[in-house]
Amino acid sequence: MDLVNFARGPALKAAFIFFFLGVAWRLINVLLLMHRRDLSEPRRSMASSLLGGLKAIGSRSWPHPEFIPRTGAGEALGYSYHIGLFLVILFFAPHVAFFGSFVGLHWPTLPNSVTTIISVITFTLLLAVLFRRVTHRVLRRLSNFDDYFSWFVVTLVIVTGLMATAHVGGPYPTVLGLHILSFDLLLVWFPLGKLMHAFYLFPTRAIDGYLLTRRGAPS
Amino acid sequence: MSTPAAELRASLAPEESAMESEQRLAGAMRGFAREVGALSALRLESCIHCGICAEACHFYVATEDPKYTPILKVEPFKQVFKREASAFAPIYRWLGLKRDISVAELEEWQHLLYESCNMCGRCSLICPMGIDVAALIEQARRGMFEAGLAPKELYEKAARQQRTGQPEETAEPYREKLLAIGRQFGVSIPLDAPQADVMLTVSRTDIEQYPKAVASLARVMAHLEVPCTFRSDGLIAENYGYYAGARDWQRDISRRLIDQAIACQAKVLIVPECGHAYSVLRWQAAELYGAPLPFEVRHITEYIAEALDGGRLKLRPADAGATAFHDPCMLVRKSGVMEAPRKIMRALGIVPNEMTHHVGFDYCCGGGGGVVDIERAAKLRYRAMENKLREIDDTMARTFLTSCSDCRRTFDDAKRHFDWEKTPQSLLELVADHLQEQAR
Numbered sequence: 110m111d112l113v114n115f116a117r118g119p120a121l122k123a124a125f126i127f128f129f130l131g132v133a134w135r136l137i138n139v140l141l142l143m144h145r146r147d148l149s150e151p152r153r154s155m156a157s158s159l160l161g162g163l164k165a166i167g168s169r170s171w172p173h174p175e176f177i178p179r180t181g182a183g184e185a186l187g188y189s190y191h192i193g194l195f196l197v198i199l200f201f202a203p204h205v206a207f208f209g210s211f212v213g214l215h216w217p218t219l220p221n222s223v224t225t226i227i228s229v230i231t232f233t234l235l236l237a238v239l240f241r242r243v244t245h246r247v248l249r250r251l252s253n254f255d256d257y258f259s260w261f262v263v264t265l266v267i268v269t270g271l272m273a274t275a276h277v278g279g280p281y282p283t284v285l286g287l288h289i290l291s292f293d294l295l296l297v298w299f300p301l302g303k304l305m306h307a308f309y310l311f312p313t314r315a316i317d318g319y320l321l322t323r324r325g326a327p328s
Numbered sequence: 329m330s331t332p333a334a335e336l337r338a339s340l341a342p343e344e345s346a347m348e349s350e351q352r353l354a355g356a357m358r359g360f361a362r363e364v365g366a367l368s369a370l371r372l373e374s375c376i377h378c379g380i381c382a383e384a385c386h387f388y389v390a391t392e393d394p395k396y397t398p399i400l401k402v403e404p405f406k407q408v409f410k411r412e413a414s415a416f417a418p419i420y421r422w423l424g425l426k427r428d429i430s431v432a433e434l435e436e437w438q439h440l441l442y443e444s445c446n447m448c449g450r451c452s453l454i455c456p457m458g459i460d461v462a463a464l465i466e467q468a469r470r471g472m473f474e475a476g477l478a479p480k481e482l483y484e485k486a487a488r489q490q491r492t493g494q495p496e497e498t499a500e501p502y503r504e505k506l507l508a509i510g511r512q513f514g515v516s517i518p519l520d521a522p523q524a525d526v527m528l529t530v531s532r533t534d535i536e537q538y539p540k541a542v543a544s545l546a547r548v549m550a551h552l553e554v555p556c557t558f559r560s561d562g563l564i565a566e567n568y569g570y571y572a573g574a575r576d577w578q579r580d581i582s583r584r585l586i587d588q589a590i591a592c593q594a595k596v597l598i599v600p601e602c603g604h605a606y607s608v609l610r611w612q613a614a615e616l617y618g619a620p621l622p623f624e625v626r627h628i629t630e631y632i633a634e635a636l637d638g639g640r641l642k643l644r645p646a647d648a649g650a651t652a653f654h655d656p657c658m659l660v661r662k663s664g665v666m667e668a669p670r671k672i673m674r675a676l677g678i679v680p681n682e683m684t685h686h687v688g689f690d691y692c693c694g695g696g697g698g699v700v701d702i703e704r705a706a707k708l709r710y711r712a713m714e715n716k717l718r719e720i721d722d723t724m725a726r727t728f729l730t731s732c733s734d735c736r737r738t739f740d741d742a743k744r745h746f747d748w749e750k751t752p753q754s755l756l757e758l759v760a761d762h763l764q765e766q767a768r
Contacts (some may be wrong), residue, residue, distance in 0.1 A: 131416075138415035139373060142366040148614035150624060152664050169458045172380075175689040176454050179383035184456065187378065247379035250394035254425055256377050301416055306457065309374040314458030316367065321460070324611060325664025327453060327688030 112286030116293060117207075124296035131300025132308060152325035165318020165328045166311050183241070190238060193231030194263070197224050197270070221274070228271050235264045255302040262298050265291040336435050339704060341483040344476035349431040352475040356434055357412075359474025360405045362575070363467035364413060371464055372409050374457045375399055381461050384454035386691050387444045390712045398451035398461045401440045402468045404429045438477045441469055443705035444712075446696035448657035453688065462662075469573030478572040481701045486568035490577040493561065493584055495532055495568045503560045505535050506542065513543035516550060521557035527594035527623075528558045529565035529585060531602040533733040537740075541733060544760030545600055545628060551763045552635055556598075562588030565605035570612070571698030579616035582609060589623050596624045598631055601756050603658030603732040604696065610663055627659060628756055629731050633668035636675050642764040645677035652725035653680040653755070654716075654739070656732035657692045669731050669755055676762055681723035691716045693730075695738025710745055713738070717748060731755045 110118070151158065172180050198204055202218040209215040219227075239260055242248045269288035272278040278287075298304065321328035337345050347355070364372075379397060382388040387396040394400070411417055411426035420426040447469075449462040472478060478486075485495035494502055503519070510517035518524070528549065534541040549556045562585040569578030589597045599606040606627045614621050626634075635641035653673065659665040666687050673680055685691055694713035699705050720728060728750045730736055739752035 135373070135415040139366055139369045142364065142369050142413075144366045145615055148617075148620045149611045150614075150620065165458055169456055172454060172456070173689065175685055176383060179389075180380050180454065183378070183380065187456075245379065246392065247382045247388070247394040247397050248377070251377040251379055251397060251400060253377070301419065303376050306374060306376045309370060310457060313370055313374040316370065317452070317458045317460045321452075321664075324662070325666070326449075326661055327664075327666075 111282065113282045113289065114286075116286045116289035120290060120293045121296075124293035128296040128299055131297075132305070135300050135305055136308060147320070147323070151323045153322055158319050158323040161322025161328055162315040162319030165314045165321075168328070169314045169318070186234065186237060186241065190231050190234035193227050193234060194267075196227050197231060197267075200224065201270075225271070225274055228267055228274070232264070232267050232271065235260065235267065239264075258298065259302045259304050262291070262295045263304075266295055333435075335704075336438065339438070339479050340476065341478075341480040341487070344478065344480070344483060347476035352431050352434060352477065353429070355474035355476060356404075356429070356471045357408065359573075359575075360408060360467065360471035361413075363470055364409060368464060368467055369409065369413070371459045371461075372402075372406050373414065374459055375406070376457060378456060381451040381455055384450040386446075386448075386450070386694065386712045386715060387708065390715060391708075395440060396444050398445070398465065399459075401437070401445055402461075402464045404433050404437055405464075405468045405471055434472065434475050434477060437468075438472060438479070441465060441472055442479050442482070442697075443699060443702055444708055446657065446692040446694065446699050448692035448696055449661035450657070450689070450692065453661065466570075466573075470575050471573070473573035473575075478574070479698075479702045479704075481703065482568060482572040482698045483574075485701065486572040486574050486577050486581075489564065489566075489568050490574070490580045493564060493581075495564065495566060502530070502532070502535055502563050506530060506558060506563065509535070509539040509542045510546060512539065513547075515543045515546045517546050518549075518557045520560050521555070521592060524555045524557040524592050524594055526554050526556035526596045526598055527562070527585075527589045527592055528556055528598050529600060529605070530558065530563055531600045531605065531733045532564050532566050533602070533737050534600060537737060538733055538754065538757075540757050541601060541754045544754065544757045545598075547760045548628075548632065548641075548756070548763065549598075552640060557592055559588035559592060562586075565599050565602050565609075567605060567608045568698070570604060570608045571701070575616070578608065578612070582613040582616055585609065586613060586617055586621060589621075594623050596626055596631070597621075599625065599627050601628060601731045601733050601736075601754055603656035603662075603734065606665070607658040607662040627663075627665050627668070627731075629659075629668040629672060630665055632756075632759055633671040636671060641675075643672075643675045643759060644762040644764045646758055646762050648676070648678050648729075648758070649726040650724055651678045651680050651727040651729060652683060652720050652723040653686075654683075654693060654720070654728070654730040654735055654752070655687055655690050656730060656735050657690070657696055659732065660688050660690070669729075672755060672759060673729075676758060678727075680729075681725050683719040683723055685719065691719065693732075693735040693738040695734055695741070700734060700738045700741065709738075710742070713742055714746075717742060717746065720750060725750075727753060729753050729755045729758065 200219040201224040205218045269291045273284045273288045278284050318328045382397040385398050447462050451461040489495040567581045569581045610625045694709045736752045
């Protein structure tokens with residue numbers, strides 16, 4: 110079995126299984142912990158608090174205006190590369206063919222030239238993110254192996270993808286195999302590290318939004 | 329010159345100093361393990377190390393020292409959770425990705441958890457993941473308390489309050505002081521009535537430093553003609569157990585008030601102008617008590633605002649001139665008391681000149697979370713509050729009001745330290761001075 114077939118065959122299958130089981134286990138592990146009932150008298154009704162929780166899912170997507178002068182640039186950088194990643198993952202024609210074959214669906218694609226430009230921009234933004242992480246006093250202080258390795262696996266997928274598209278770095282099947290292998294690695298690392306925030310994001314915003322609204326406090 | 333270890337020992341109560349390293353570690357683990365439930369696990373798991381919470385913290389904003397990043401203040405406990413209780417804890421341990429915490433680390437974190445955090449909750453509002461960082465810090469303090477690392481000022485006050493109901497030993501008991509304040513200001517102090525619709529509590533800070541605020545509470549309640557009473561055995565509103573991180577003591581201190589409110593069949597328990605006292609009783613007491621409270625808990629500003637709404641209270645306009653109002657963090661961000669003080673100010677004819685950051689987004693006074701009580705925190709506290717003082721000055725206000733006696737005490741201290749020209753005043757006192765007699 111050659112590299113590309115290994116990468117998109119047994120390796121991908123194993124990575125997906127690990128991904129799904131790992132994500133499920135991390136979520137279940139949290140749910141298995143005890144939960145104390147809030148016995149205080151609520152300031153807002155249950156319906157209003159639930160609505161507050163749902164609202165927080167959206168409202169926390171961007172800082173409150175009071176905070177924008179201090180955080181806007183950092184958040185914009187974070188959003189930019191996330192958007193780039195999603196566009197390339199979801200709308201690059203070979204990706205649509207690849208993922209579509211799993212779910213039996215196909216959807217419109219972006220021209221290859223456009224996704225290439227987006228990939229280059231996203232890669233540049235990821236470099237900026239790394240530069241910021243190592244130079245910003247707070248980020249440098251907070252960062253650990255998870256932060257750097259998560260950055261590495263995401264960037265590796267982008268870099269190998271760009272190499273495959275540009276036909277550089279070796280024979281195309283080999284580079285494509287490396288690209289898919291890097292994606293396999295990302296799937297395996299996903300439930301182990303901070304990439305899990307994709308799954309924690311909405312419940313955390315919703316629950317703390319609910320609790321703050323229940324108190325009538327700003328959320 | 330004293331060493332950091334000697335400084336640390338000096339910052340602890342004798343009972344805490346006597347603890348061995350193993351006891352400290354075991355205590356920290358026990359204290360924090362008690363706190364970790366599904367909610368805190370979700371919060372700990374969600375952090376992406378974006379560092380944005382630093383930008384909300386006045387200690388970081390003032391110093392730009394990354395160690396004051398709010399989420400970093402719970403780092404030892406995050407480590408413990410990931411290493412011992414998270415989904416892949418064995419893998420993290422095997423790969424050496426999460427270290428065990430050390431006593432030295434816990435000792436270093438004492439400064440971060442107690443002296444450089446007011447638990448004001450501003451960081452909880454900025455987190456893009458929606459994590460209530462301040463709630464995690466409260467839980468981390470509980471671990472630190474069990475590790476014998478609560479600052480002695482908080483530990484000793486909490487211990488005494490748990491034992492006696494008073495956080496400090498005084499020449500004359502607070503009950504007597506309360507009655508003396510009534511005599512001094514010519515107001516009747518309702519005390520130990522066997523039955524009353526409303527149970528009143530008093531702030532120790534008010535008794536010691538702002539007796540007029542105590543008299544004002546009694547005066548307003550007398551004006552409203554509501555059957556009410558203070559209770560000798562449940563007088564003090566503050567809860568030093570909360571500040572110290574002593575969960576059981578916090579429960580016992582709250583319990584003292586709860587028992588008295590039940591004993592006099594109160595329908596409402598009124599917390600005076602004290603932010604954390606309200607937050608603790610309003611939102612945490614029921615859980616520690618183990619059942620919903622059989623009475624309502626209201627901050628005095630809420631109670632007055634409700635009386636204004638119901639037409640039971642009318643106020644004369646106050647000649648306050650340009651006025652600024654400081655929203656106590658524990659009342660707004662932790663408790664949602666945002667509209668009540670503004671309603672009262674409107675009734676007094678006051679339109680406040682709002683600070684750049686106000687209502688839910690205002691900066692803390694710097695004294696909350698017990699920080700104003702901790703002697704060695706003073707230098708950093710002054711630095712952190714400079715920004716707040718600038719924002720107050722920028723309003724060009726002549727009158728500066730607040731509705732928390734600890735905030736007031738912190739600003740009064742700043743007045744002395746910085747030779748600051750403003751004098752913080754109590755909104756409650758202003759109300760009591762402008763009660764309008766109503767035609768009967």
